[in-house]
Amino acid sequence: xxxxxxxxxxxxxxxxxxxxxxxxxxxxxxxxxxxxxxxxxxxxxxxxxxxxxxxxxxxxxxxxxxxxxxxxxxxxxxxxxxxxxxxxxxxxxxxxxxxxxxxxxxxxxxxxxxxxxxxxxxxxxxxxxxxxxxxxxxxxxxxxxxxxxxxxxxxxxxxxxxxxxxxxxxxxxxxxxxxxxxxxxxxxxxxxxxxxxxxx
Amino acid sequence: xxxxxxxxxxxxxxxxxxxxxxxxxxxxxxxxxxxxxxxxxxxxxxxxxxxxxxxxxxxxxxxxxxxxxxxxxxxxxxxxxxxxxxxxxxxxxxxxxxxxxxxxxxxxxxxxxxxxxxxxxxxxxxxxxxxxxxxxxxxxxxxxxxxxxxxxxxxxxxxxxxxxxxxxxxxxxxxxxxxxxxxxxxxxxxxxxxxxxxxxxxxxxxxxxxxxxxxxxxxxxxxxxxxxxxxxxxxxxxxxxxxxxxxxxxxxxxxxxxxxxxxxxxxxxxxxxxxxxxxxxxxxxxxxxxxxxxxxxxxxxxxxxxxx
Numbered sequence: 001x002x003x004x005x006x007x008x009x010x011x012x013x014x015x016x017x018x019x020x021x022x023x024x025x026x027x028x029x030x031x032x033x034x035x036x037x038x039x040x041x042x043x044x045x046x047x048x049x050x051x052x053x054x055x056x057x058x059x060x061x062x063x064x065x066x067x068x069x070x071x072x073x074x075x076x077x078x079x080x081x082x083x084x085x086x087x088x089x090x091x092x093x094x095x096x097x098x099x100x101x102x103x104x105x106x107x108x109x110x111x112x113x114x115x116x117x118x119x120x121x122x123x124x125x126x127x128x129x130x131x132x133x134x135x136x137x138x139x140x141x142x143x144x145x146x147x148x149x150x151x152x153x154x155x156x157x158x159x160x161x162x163x164x165x166x167x168x169x170x171x172x173x174x175x176x177x178x179x180x181x182x183x184x185x186x187x188x189x190x191x192x193x194x195x196x197x198x199x200x
Numbered sequence: 201x202x203x204x205x206x207x208x209x210x211x212x213x214x215x216x217x218x219x220x221x222x223x224x225x226x227x228x229x230x231x232x233x234x235x236x237x238x239x240x241x242x243x244x245x246x247x248x249x250x251x252x253x254x255x256x257x258x259x260x261x262x263x264x265x266x267x268x269x270x271x272x273x274x275x276x277x278x279x280x281x282x283x284x285x286x287x288x289x290x291x292x293x294x295x296x297x298x299x300x301x302x303x304x305x306x307x308x309x310x311x312x313x314x315x316x317x318x319x320x321x322x323x324x325x326x327x328x329x330x331x332x333x334x335x336x337x338x339x340x341x342x343x344x345x346x347x348x349x350x351x352x353x354x355x356x357x358x359x360x361x362x363x364x365x366x367x368x369x370x371x372x373x374x375x376x377x378x379x380x381x382x383x384x385x386x387x388x389x390x391x392x393x394x395x396x397x398x399x400x401x402x403x404x405x406x407x408x409x410x411x412x413x414x415x416x417x418x419x420x421x422x423x424x425x426x427x428x429x430x431x432x433x434x435x436x437x438x439x440x441x442x443x444x445x446x447x448x449x450x451x452x453x454x455x456x457x458x459x460x461x462x463x464x465x466x467x468x469x470x471x472x473x474x475x476x477x478x479x480x481x482x483x484x485x486x487x488x489x490x491x492x493x494x495x496x497x498x499x500x501x502x503x504x505x506x507x508x
Contacts, residue, residue, distance in 0.1 A: 051437070084338060196284065
């Protein structure tokens with residue numbers, strides 16, 4: 001933001017950064033083959049749902065599109081609002097076919113139709129769920145504003161509620177070292193914002 | 201990318217009028233400050249002394265005021281474990297605004313209010329009182345925190361501190377001008393000219409102080425409008441903030457003034473002024489009247505709904 005913007009208090013919400021969502025489709029192979037971290041077969045996109053008829057119809061159309069394109073792979077779509085007033089669109093693959101590619105294509109279809117409708121600045125994050133050998137959840141979060149990824153690992157036994165909990169920072173930093181080469185990681189650690197109560 | 205993101209109905213339009221008024225106010229401030237500096241140079245050495253003293257005072261204000269305020273007001277930083285909902289709201293808004301997360305504080309006070317402090321985005325603090333956390337719904341609280349975060353994004357504390365620098369110089373001259381008087385215009389043997397110089401500079405300073413006071417109040421009101429607007433843009437829910445303002449204003453008037461006086465000094469950074477309402481002269485107020493803020497938010501909601 002320039003000096004003039006600071007003086008006049010002008011402020012716009014940023015639209016999405018250049019898309020690096022599909023980096024997950026190569027990074028998950030490393031996670032799977034070298035670190036024993038399996039995709040959980042679900043992903044979600046979080047955005048601010050505007051209470052306008054135009055936005056609602058955009059979302060409805062988009063849901064239809066994702067359902068139609070997901071028909072071949074059997075991807076299911078569900079929508080829910082969280083306690084912070086953000087909307088989650090959750091994509092689930094049928095059991096036994098946890099294809100990260102299908103999920104990324106689905107998430108990308110959602111985000112691009114939101115952008116085409118002119119609501120790009122309402123996108124918050126996309127989340128891909130994984131689980132480690134002990135079946136603890138591991139999340140990879142994609143920040144649309146920044147175009148960066150970061151890991152989010154709730155400490156075992158917490159993270160189920162939206163009230164927050166402990167996160168396993170050590171595990172997250174290990175993940176950064178493990179897949180930092182494939183996944184464009186958020187360089188500023190203070191922007192690794194947690195998302196409690198992820199519904200996937 | 202930016203062009204596609206803002207095409208169509210979704211984006212809020214620009215508020216050119218507000219920016220023009222803010223710019224005019226800043227311009228007028230610079231003009232009258234230039235007059236003051238001119239007079240200070242004309243009277244010579246002790247004028248410059250005052251300038252240096254004022255600079256030191258401002259540096260203190262910039263670097264220590266938030267710590268002093270936090271210390272005296274009983275503001276306490278809270279961890280995500282203590283206040284998960286407040287942290288959750290702030291974190292999501294920071295993602296949305298693309299700023300680093302400020303420190304999150306809570307003031308144990310039943311008066312419902314919120315404010316932002318700190319000279320830069322890195323050192324920023326947002327604070328909510330216990331009263332506001334208990335009173336507002338999550339969506340309303342989000343609107344209020346987005347208002348405060350917009351103050352951080354717009355660097356309002358810094359802008360207001362810098363803008364009021366010469367007003368502070370002027371007030372120093374008015375208060376201590378006679379004390380410094382001996383030094384004005386030479387030093388030994390007060391000549392008639394020297395005495396005149398003292399009177400002239402005090403008179404000019406008084407005028408500068410009075411005018412800049414009004415201009416600063418106007419600037420503060422414009423920045424409140426800008427923060428309301430920023431909050432609406434950030435959350436996409438102008439009416440949630442409007443609802444919060446209505447709730448807050450309802451209680452602010454019922455709060456006994458004895459309690460209010462203890463927080464008087466922080467008024468400029470509060471979301472609603474901490475004073476019992478006396479709408480005698482809006483010209484002197486640092487916050488715009490509630491009706492105007494609600495009307496501005498209503499216009500934004502209409503833009504959003506596509507009915508404007």
